[in-house]
Amino acid sequence: MLPLFVITSLLAFVSSKPCDTQGSNRELLLSLNKNLLRSLESQEGLPNPSVHLALRLSNYHNLAKESEHLNRLKNNLHNDLQSSLSNSRSVVGQLALYTLALKSSCYDLNTVTFTVSEKTETLLTHLKKQMELEKEHIAFSQRPLTSYYQYSLGVLALCVSDIRVSNHVSNKLIKAAEQGQLKHGDTESVDTYAMAGMALQCVKDSGAHGQNSAELDTALTKIKQKLLASSRPDGHIGNEFSTGLAVQALLAMGSEVAECAASMEAMRTAARSNTYHNPMAISQTLPALLQKSYLTVKSKQCLNEDNTLMLEPVDPVVVLPSENKVAVVVEVVTFSGAAELYSVDVPKGSSLLEALELLKGNHVGFTFELESSLWGPFLSAVNGEQARQSDRRFWHLSSDGTALSQGVSDFKIKMAQRIRIKNTSY
Incomplete structure (x- = not known):
């Protein structure tokens, strides 16, 4: 176990690069904030509570657009959650994010209700x-119905x-952290450790876990060590998309x-190279760059807020298809372990989703289906075989043996490679 002074010294480590804390960094934050606000205009599907939460944790606001998005959450997302609850679907993560989003707008949570089996109860009652x-x-089975990430979100939302x-409830999360069970598939998940850390820290601050305070402290220490041990030489913790939650x-x-x-500089470098073009990625990174966390929601007061954030008109960008093509081999591995290989040439810079669409059009035997998520579309079925959350399975994506950290619509194909799509349990 690392001593606390080592942990402190590791965290205090800073990049050797010059750090501009006033000029370009402020412009970068404003740019990310505007990109997140602009994403509301092109948002497809259900409104994203994580985006709303990040906008509300920012220092700069466009209160009219935020209010409009809040109304979409209270109508569209609320109705979708009502349907899920009525059909006994497990939606603890969505309920928790909805709670955090409403709380960040200082909305009275006691007025938010759902009706199931002719019984009307508050949002927080349903979350409990x-x-x-x-x-x-x-x-019963040593794992949650959904995931420990969603479980941690639930603990956090109730606590704040x-x-x-x-x-x-909190003991189950403490034990999972102590026993190294915070995983996605077979791999320990930085995102889950981060969310568990915020949740358990909130529980500790609330003073509601007095009887097992030693165990709680041990779990928090282990989570810190896990996050620090996941630091990469370039400053990211885990990968580019987990660093925000880790910080x-x-x-x-x-x-x-x-x-x-180093972690802050790594996020800024990634942001400047447009790594965080997905609104969900920005929503987790922006609060960290502002040196805030989701725990900030607990004490947030919506008073005298800045209302100067304005969006300038943006000329539409027309992306012409590349004439250069690259060869992609796609390997599909089914639940039974059977593998099938396909080949397709795609324009350089295509998304993986565009590549799969081309493959689907060229090969009669290849099919796939998509479902929506806060991160964008994800594969739900390939060649007629499903990998459903209810069965604790998903389609694991990798390129030349390296797991993809982006989804099918975000990952860009810039060179010849082998994509593996494997039906995987978690």
Whole structure:
């Protein structure tokens, strides 16, 4: 176990590069903020509560657009959640994010209700019930109905809403952290450790876990160590898309992450190279760059807020298809382990989704289906075989043996490569 002074010194490590804390960094934050706000205009499907949460945690606001998005959340997302609850679907993560989004707008959560089996109860009551179902499933099968990431979100949302989290519920998360069970598939998940860290820190700050405070402290220490051990030479923690949540967690747990820390510089470098073009990625990164975490929602007051964020007109960008083509081999591995190989030439710079569409058009035997998520579309079925969350399965994507950190619509194909699509359990 790393001693605390080592942890502190690791966190205090800063990049050797010059760190401009006033000029271009502020412009970068404003640019990310505007990109997130602009994403509301082109948002497809359900409104994203994570985007709303990040906008509300920002220092600069466009209150009219944020209010409009809040209304979409209360109508469109609310109705979708109502349907899921009525059909007994596990939606603890969405309920939790919805709670955090409303809380970030200082909305009265006691006025938000759902009706199931002719019984009307508040959002927080339904979230508590969902958490009880998750807890019981862990006791029965050693894993949540959904995932420990969603479970952590549920603990966090209840806690920042000043709802006492049952010791039985928080203990399950403490044990999972201690036993290294915070995984996605077979791999420990930085995102899950980060969300668990914020959730358990909130529980500790609330003083509601007095009987097992030593175990809680041990779990928090282990989470810190896991996050630090996941630091890469380039400053990212885990990968480019997990660094934001990891920094949020370290900040929430009381660690000093300086403005010029390597992790902050890594996120800024990635942002300047347009790595965070997905609104969901920006929504997790922007609060970290502002040195805030989701725990900030607990004490947020919506008073005297800046209202100067304006969007300038943007000329539409026409992307012409590249004449250069690259060869892509796609390997599909089914649940039984059977593999099928396909080949397709795609224009350089195509997304993986565009490549799969071309493959589907060229090969009669290849088919796929998509489902929507907060991160964008994801594969739900390939060649007629499903990989559903209800079966604790997903289609794992890799390129030349390296797992993809982006989804099918975000990952760009710039060179010849072998894409593997494998039906994987978690």
